[in-house]
Amino acid sequence: MDEAAREAVIAPHRRSGQLSGRCLCGAVRIEIDGNYVAAVGACHCVMCQRWSGMLFGSFVAETKAVTVTGPVRNYASSSFSERGFCETCGSSVWLRSTDPDEPEIELLPGLFKEAADFVLLSEIYTDLAPSYACLRGDHRRKTRAEVQAKHPFVEGDN
Ligand SMILES: [Zn+2]
Ligand SMILES: [Zn+2]
Numbered sequence: 001m002d003e004a005a006r007e008a009v010i011a012p013h014r015r016s017g018q019l020s021g022r023c024l025c026g027a028v029r030i031e032i033d034g035n036y037v038a039a040v041g042a043c044h045c046v047m048c049q050r051w052s053g054m055l056f057g058s059f060v061a062e063t064k065a066v067t068v069t070g071p072v073r074n075y076a077s078s079s080f081s082e083r084g085f086c087e088t089c090g091s092s093v094w095l096r097s098t099d100p101d102e103p104e105i106e107l108l109p110g111l112f113k114e115a116a117d118f119v120l121l122s123e124i125y126t127d128l129a130p131s132y133a134c135l136r137g138d139h140r141r142k143t144r145a146e147v148q149a150k151h152p153f154v155e156g157d158n
Helices: 003-013 044-053 113-117 144-148
Strands: 012-022 029-037 039-043 056-062 066-069 071-076 081-086 092-096 104-107 119-124 141-142
Touching: 012 113, 044 056, 056 092, 081 104, 081 113
Parallel strands: 039 119, 119 141
Antiparallel strands: 012 029, 029 056, 029 066, 039 056, 056 104, 071 081, 081 092, 092 104
C-alpha cells in the first residue's frame, strides 16, 4: 500500500480537538490539543507482547499537540524508538521515535476514556499473534514479513 492509499484509509478518522488521559496512578497526565487519529493499530510483535503483557495498541497524535506531565521514564527498545512508562505505576504511555523532528507520537488508547469508541484500523505481525489475542473485524492485517518489507525493524521482535 503506497502513501496515498494509506492516507485514504486513515483520513476518515482524522480529528482535531482535546482529549485528556492519565496513567493508572494518575501521576502522569496527557493532554491532546490538536490533531490525532481516532483509530487504533494493534501490534503482535514479540517486543510489544512482552511490553504490554498481551497485546499492544496505539493511536497517533501530532507530537506538538501533546503535553505530558508527570514521571515518565523511557526505555530505548531499539536504535530508533523508545517506550515511555509511568515510573510510579508502570502504565505504558507512549511509543515514539528518538528523532526529535518526528511529527507523530503513538499513544496508548487505554489511558483515554474518550478513546473507547475508536475503531480498530490495523493489526500487524498477525502471524505472531497468540491464540488468546485474536481480534475480530475486517481491519487491515499484515504479517511480519509484510511489515518488515517496508518498515525498519530490530532483531528480537520475533
Ligand atoms: Zn502512574
Ligand atoms: Zn510491536
